[in-house]
Amino acid sequence: MKKSLSALALGGLGIGITEFSMMGMLPDVAQSLQVSIPEAGYLITAYALGVVIGAPLLVVAMNRLSPLKTLITLMGLFTLFNGLSVIAPDYGLLLVSRFISGLPHGAFFGVGSVIASRLADPGKEAQAVATMYSGLTVANLFGVPLGTYIGHHFSWRYTFLLIVVVGILTMLALKLWMPKMKAAPKNNPWKDFGIFRNVNVWFMVLLFSVAPGALFAWISYIAPLMTEVSGIADKYLPYIMVLAGLGMFVGNLIGGKLTDTFSPTKVVVAVLVVQILCMLAIYGLSDNVGISLVMTFLTGVTTFALVPSLTLLLLNSVKSDAEMLVASLGPACFNIANALGAFLGGVPINQGYGYTSPALVGAVMAALGIVISLCYIQRSKKQPTMDNKEVLEDAVGQLS
Template sequence: MKKSLLSLALGGLGIGVTEFAMMGMLPDVARDLSISIPQGGYLIAAYALGVVVGAPLLVVAMSRFSPKRTLVLLMILFTLFNGLSIIAPDFGFLLASRFISGLPHGAFFGVASVVASRLAVKGKEAQAVSLVFSGLTVANLLGVPLGTYIGHHFSWRYTFVLIAIIGVLTVLALKFWMPEGEATKRKGSPWKDFAIFRNRNIWFMVLIFSVAPAALFAWISYIAPLMTQVTGFDTQQLPYIMVLAGLGMFVGNLIGGKLTDMYSPVIIVLSVLVLQIAVMLAIYYSAGSAWASLVMTFLTGVITFALVPSLTLLLLNAIESDAEMLVASLGPACFNIANALGAFLGGVPIDKGYPFTSPALVGAAMSFGGILITLLYVSQNRKKKHVIIAEA
């Protein structure tokens, strides 16, 4: 792996721990702050909302900088903002700090995706992009279980200290390993890039990214109570369960990258969404069995994260524009709309008194919605082969 790509993956690791560790620590945070578990879900949604708001605004605001300088500045902001969570005295402050710390997330992945595709060997762009997002999967494999362990046995605040340390290391890696690159040369205001929203394909991408991955978040946002109160695992075993989920995500991300370089991204997206419905239904019906739940935890990680490279390439193929970093930033932004939707909608049936298996049905419904939107996108672009058929 090139050191430049490794520095991007390291940033993804820090971001992944920030985004997903809250899910494993949810019972501990809720108990410490005297809130309910569904209320704790708002901390997940607040971070996701920060990503949605920050992605397009920060990408455009920094568009005159070189990619390297942009990435370094974003990771400095990420590190400082996450430091606020360490000192949060109450739920309201933590809610606000989670929102603020989410601001650089989408912008970082948007710029990093474009940079990775530029650094990649021709024909292996999807695999390069998957390496960037491998930081997320390694976070779920190692960082999140470690953060969950620290949060459960010591304090969830120490997990944010760990995140800040990763942020500092990423800044240093980017400074020494990332080639400078050139800033985008443009005439007039960079804010004119928002004209891309006049293209209906962008809105299709917003919908697909906001709905298709929501199954992952409907499931994983409540994985702690599902595994402890339904399946019967002890809370001490949660870090190991998160390792299993992370291993599945790591494998799925790599598989998704390879398949997307071999086939059309839209074919991979539709295929994965069908499998996603199947695993959500399997979770719902097998949650009472410990062994079946462990198997489904791994498989769900594989299948849900196989979507990431294919969705990213589908987005980059969607429109032809000079504002490619803004276009790319919409993926992580809308991925976190899916995060917020999954966490929120997954919590609705729980609030109504239904069991902790019910979010899996919400996930299946969201996957089905993703299939319908993707098919509509295909039907609207039949004559644009570079959009539908193009390989990475």
């Protein structure tokens, strides 16, 4: 693996720990700040909203900086804002710090994915992008369980301190390993927002904003689901997160192979159907410990099996010289799903329907994703879409 790609993956690791550790620490944060678990869940929503707002704005605003300076600046902001979470004295300030720490998230991945493509050996652009995103997978497999363990046994503030350390290491790695590249400023970078006149962009925005919401409706409240419904002692929560992370790791591999074999739209629909079945099983069978553990793994598989196919759909549906802005739409809209899933999943809990009820919310969001996908398929029959390789080669060519 090239050191430059390792630096990007390290950034993905820090971002992954930031985004997902909160799910496993919700009871600890809620108790520490004396708020309810659904209220603590809004900390997840705040971060996701920061990603959505920051992704397109920061990508365009930093147009005149070189790619290296852009990445280091974004990671510097990410590190600083997570540092504020370490010292936040109350719920309100922690909510603010979570929001602003999400701002650089999507922009980092948007810029990083294009740079990874440029650094790749010929014909291996997609593998380079996957290497960068592997940091998220490793975060779910190891970083998040470690963060959950630290948050539960010591303090959730130490988990944010760990994130700060990863952020500093990422900036050093970028400085040492990332080759310098010239900036390619545009006279009016804000014109890039013209991509939103493309109807396909809005299909992708809608699909990315809804379908992954099933994941976040479920995993945002996985801690109380396991302890209050399945009867698993809270000391085992880190291992539950490892199990979910392992499912996501396996699902990412399976999703990639399925998407290489079949069309992305077919894979999206099929995976969402299986995801609905998983959510219904969680709702009805989580009082059985064995079944609950199996469903934790299988649901992790289905949720991340969706990622490669959704990414290819985005690449296939939009062709533009605003490649970094287009690339940032994926993580931005993925976090709209994060916000919606976490928020909507907390609504039935507040109404007294219990900790299995978010799974029904997840099932509904997956079903809506199927409807959107079928509408897009119908539209695609009337419009030829580009091959993914052609899109990727075009994006790399724009940077050359």
